Amino acid sequence: MLRRLALTAVVSLAVLSAAAPAATADSRPLPLPIPLPLPGPEGEDGPTRLTITVSDSGDPSAEGTFELRCDPAGGTHPVAGRACGRLEELADEGENPFAPVPADMPCTMQYGGPATARVTGTWDGRSIDAVFTRTDGCEISRWNNLRPVLPNVR
Incomplete structure (x- = not known):
């Protein structure tokens, strides 16, 4: 289109x-x-360029703002190659890991900690502006699905 x-x-x-x-x-x-x-072609409107800001993770090495570029992998992200590989897997599966949890989704009432992450930029030809938390089971699953783009938080 x-x-x-x-x-x-x-x-x-x-x-x-x-x-x-x-x-x-x-x-x-x-x-x-x-x-x-x-x-x-669809899904190839530009290179992946993401800014990832992580706070309150409990791990000082995971805190801060990181740049992630793919094709080729680079930027200040600590594991850029693995992160780009995961994003490529998700694109191949047709999954959008940046989509919010649907409002009517039943989620377990468990708390995964105060960690938050904001991801902005471009991925798979899409403009991204997503916030990740660990406030319930659905949000924890959404965060874990995007590892190693987001840090391993427990």
Whole structure:
């Protein structure tokens, strides 16, 4: 859909650029349109670039803000290669680990601690802005599903 929209915009701009000189008395050439980047196939709209901020984990080495880049793996994330591998597995499974827990989901009333994490950026062609906690069984499971992107917290 995004590819079709971008292609339509580029074609429309090209047609208008070609028609405009004929409609004006001024014969000076018009500036060329700026080329727009076309997105790749679905799920490949750009590289993975995430900012992960972890607090109250109880582990000083896991606290702070980390950058994660994939393809190739890099950034300041302590286990970038493994984290990128996990994100690739989740993408291959068609799972969105950043989706919130559905409001009607029954969850066990267990507390996994005060740890929080916020993840922002781009993953699998999607804009990400997700918050993770460990306030009940569903949130603990959601956090654990995203390890090693998120630290191992107990």
